[in-house]
Amino acid sequence: MDIFLATQKFSFIKCDQIEFYLDVSKFFTEQIIDYNTHFHCCYNITGIITLPKAVPDFLGHSLDDAQIPYEWKIYKINDNLFIHIDFFENETIKEVLAVLNFSEKTILVELLPRSLTTKIKIDPFFHPLGSLLMVYLSHYSSGFLIHASGVSDNGNGYVFSGVSGKGKSTISQLWKQQGATVLNDDRLWIQKVDNEWKIFNTPMAYYSQEPKMATISKIFLITHSPENYVNNISGTTGALRVMSNCIQHLFDKKITDSHLDTLLEISEQIPIYKLGFKPTFEVVDFVRDI
Amino acid sequence: MKKLTDYPIYNFNTNFFLAKEAKDDLVLVPVIDDIYFMSNVIHLNQTATELLKELDGKKTLTEVCELILSRYDVEKDVVEKDIIQFIEQALEKNILEEIN
Numbered sequence: 001m002d003i004f005l006a007t008q009k010f011s012f013i014k015c016d017q018i019e020f021y022l023d024v025s026k027f028f029t030e031q032i033i034d035y036n037t038h039f040h041c042c043y044n045i046t047g048i049i050t051l052p053k054a055v056p057d058f059l060g061h062s063l064d065d066a067q068i069p070y071e072w073k074i075y076k077i078n079d080n081l082f083i084h085i086d087f088f089e090n091e092t093i094k095e096v097l098a099v100l101n102f103s104e105k106t107i108l109v110e111l112l113p114r115s116l117t118t119k120i121k122i123d124p125f126f127h128p129l130g131s132l133l134m135v136y137l138s139h140y141s142s143g144f145l146i147h148a149s150g151v152s153d154n155g156n157g158y159v160f161s162g163v164s165g166k167g168k169s170t171i172s173q174l175w176k177q178q179g180a181t182v183l184n185d186d187r188l189w190i191q192k193v194d195n196e197w198k199i200f201n202t203p204m205a206y207y208s209q210e211p212k213m214a215t216i217s218k219i220f221l222i223t224h225s226p227e228n229y230v231n232n233i234s235g236t237t238g239a240l241r242v243m244s245n246c247i248q249h250l251f252d253k254k255i256t257d258s259h260l261d262t263l264l265e266i267s268e269q270i271p272i273y274k275l276g277f278k279p280t281f282e283v284v285d286f287v288r289d290i
Numbered sequence: 291m292k293k294l295t296d297y298p299i300y301n302f303n304t305n306f307f308l309a310k311e312a313k314d315d316l317v318l319v320p321v322i323d324d325i326y327f328m329s330n331v332i333h334l335n336q337t338a339t340e341l342l343k344e345l346d347g348k349k350t351l352t353e354v355c356e357l358i359l360s361r362y363d364v365e366k367d368v369v370e371k372d373i374i375q376f377i378e379q380a381l382e383k384n385i386l387e388e389i390n
Contacts, residue, residue: 057324236312240333250326253308256319259328260310264317 024203057251143191150183157214225276238272301347
């Protein structure tokens with residue numbers, strides 16, 4: 001079984017006690033662009049998880065209203081990135097330890113089940129492992145994940161970025177109703193491929209979407225407004241405004257440096273605007289005319 | 291109103307920031323215990339960038355002021371005011387360390 005995300009291919013092997021069933025990754029088994037990186041992934045069941053003897057480099061937890069609460073920790077040791085997830089109320093899995101090695105192109109995942117006799121049915125990119133892996137996989141490929149909706153309209157790719165409540169879903173619906181293709185209305189993977197900046201959708205919980213991509217023409221940082229307006233904010237200011245909407249858990253100088261380089265590069269090559277919009281179809285033509 | 295001579299010598303506090311040059315500007319990412327705080331990034335404009343680069347732990351603020359005056363056709367009062375304003379804001383954000 002293979003899964004394709006942006007320009008990356010993932011092949012899997014697993015132990016007999018694990019059964020893969022594709023949920024969030026369901027439609028990501030076909031490639032939509034040539035891959036340039038091939039990861040070999042191995043999923044196993046274990047009776048004990050041994051964490052690195054180090055202080056975590058980064059940690060986080062689920063949102064307060066999550067159905068299955070969890071905590072995660074990141075450890076970076078030499079070339080290995082350890083992702084540890086502790087589930088509190090998951091009925092089948094207690095803990096997960098994934099080791100991502102970008103040099104070797106390997107991902108090793110150990111699952112500690114509640115019961116060693118139960119068969120585990122999972123999507124390889126189950127939440128939140130998939131999301132955490134994608135944060136680092138995109139960074140290691142000089143790309144990034146961003147809170148944004150992506151629209152493809154007659155060959156133009158538009159990114160509408162904003163944190164929750166800024167209108168990503170609203171503006172996506174308006175474009176969809178005007179005949180454009182919505183890649184995703186919440187999260188995008190952005191990466192430069194052959195001198196073009198591409199947006200890709202990614203496997204996400206509660207979404208059932210086929211993989212899509214588009215070439216970016218413009219980036220908009222959106223907010224609700226009584227009237228439509230647009231201000232050009234390209235350059236360093238634009239790069240930093242885009243960065244504030246990126247999904248980034250950075251703790252490593254090299255990767256932080258590279259992330260900033262990527263953002264500064266995109267801000268020099270793609271126009272970035274602040275877009276205030278009122279939720280009517282007028283905003284579609286308003287953007288098309290920019 | 292403070293004067294340039296009221297301030298000590300400063301150096302850029304590289305222990306707590308990753309500095310990234312962007313055209314004529316400078317982007318500073320706060321770093322604490324190897325965590326990079328991307329939501330607290332500081333963007334210095336061209337003037338602030340030039341001032342920060344001159345704060346090398348050796349020059350006094352008066353010497354920095356003279357350097358700037360030798361490069362641009364500006365009033366001394368304006369440069370002094372700009373330097374003091376920058377120093378006060380930079381100290382607030384821990385960008386500078388004092389050299390004793």
